[in-house]
Amino acid sequence: MTKTPDSDSAPLQIITGKARLAGVLGWPVSHSRSPALHNYWLRRYGIDGAYVPLPVRPDQFEAAVRGLQAAGFRGANVTIPHKEAACALADELDPSAQRAGAVNTLVFEADGRIRGLSTDGSGFVASLEASGLRLPASGRALLLGAGGAARSVAAALQDGGVQVAVTNRTQERADTLARLLPGLEVVPWAEWEAGLGGYDLLVNTTSLGMEGGPDPLFCPSLKAASQALVVADIVYVPRQTPLLAEAAQQGLKTLGGLGMLLHQARLGFREWFGQDPVVDAQTEAALTASL
Structure with missing residues (x-):
């Protein structure tokens, strides 16, 4: 079956050893619907990848980020209470993150640098x-x-x-x-x-x-x-x-808050998975169903 970006159905997602990986770091993180959103987009665009929830205590934040980077993750979203710690950890900040002093999106570069973005x-x-x-x-x-x-x-x-x-x-x-x-x-x-x-x-x-x-x-x-x-x-x-x-x-x-979640997620998805996703009625319906 050929997957089209506008299809309502979601075929079985095949994840291979070449899958692109990302996730969301938070404490707690069980409330986050970012995994539902990003995995919906991955299925919608037929991308070999996965996005997972990552519950991380504040005192383990840097170790967790370094571990994800070493494991080949492309990056991660950051939610409460780690946004300021993520800002301090990043090697490079986009103008919004630099001005706000907070980061909600980390991008792991091939050369080992960590870029911090603020899309909230x-x-x-x-x-x-x-x-x-x-x-x-x-x-x-x-x-x-x-x-x-x-x-x-x-x-x-x-x-x-x-x-x-x-x-x-x-x-x-x-x-x-x-x-x-x-x-x-x-x-x-x-x-x-x-x-x-x-x-x-x-x-x-x-x-x-x-x-x-x-x-x-x-x-x-x-x-x-x-x-x-x-x-x-x-x-x-x-x-x-x-x-x-x-x-x-x-x-x-x-x-x-659902609209903010949808719109802030686009940049990170594009950075990690190479596709600029659309925010439309289908996307909102898929995320609403997860609630």
Whole structure:
């Protein structure tokens, strides 16, 4: 059977000794749907390869990366809590990763170098645009969290002319991010809910609300928000987080994390497997089925 890129069916995937390998490093990593997405694309394009989940403790991160590189992997995605460690480990950073100080995609070169890329921010913006939720030219955004994803998303929004503020449960991390990205405002965690009326976009970049996360029931009050506020959550398991459910109840527009996952994944797939995949209805349906 000849596999065509537009086929809905997925024939048996044959993996040979020449297979190209990649994966996702995280702790935890069981929630990640990146394996479902990348393996769908591998089947769709008839590529001899595999993409696997790689649960790695923070104190074992560098050893794991070096081991994957030695084993012939082409690279890996990096998720919570390794994005800043990946940035420090990379030999070369793309402009987005350099600016954000965080990496979500590692590429292992044939000469032994490790390139670090940051696609979270561009993936988030692409997801916004694909959903028709473009912000005003001088819009204001508030980000919850100050980790690797927040760094990338904040940088991408700033590049688009958005005024960005950040709030974090640990004030020190928010202050560090503000020093990294000039022009970024810091809002105390205890005060952000009351100030929602001054923003056009709220983005949860933390794992709060994630199935298996630190607080899967995370659901702050959005009563102070204007009706123009767009509420986005980069968590995609569950698809309807408590934060998004609260936003919908308040009549606000919402954006889940699935679109960001889809759009940020394209560059890594192209680097590792040599094919620029499409993000279309078929892709979204295949990934939704895995949820």
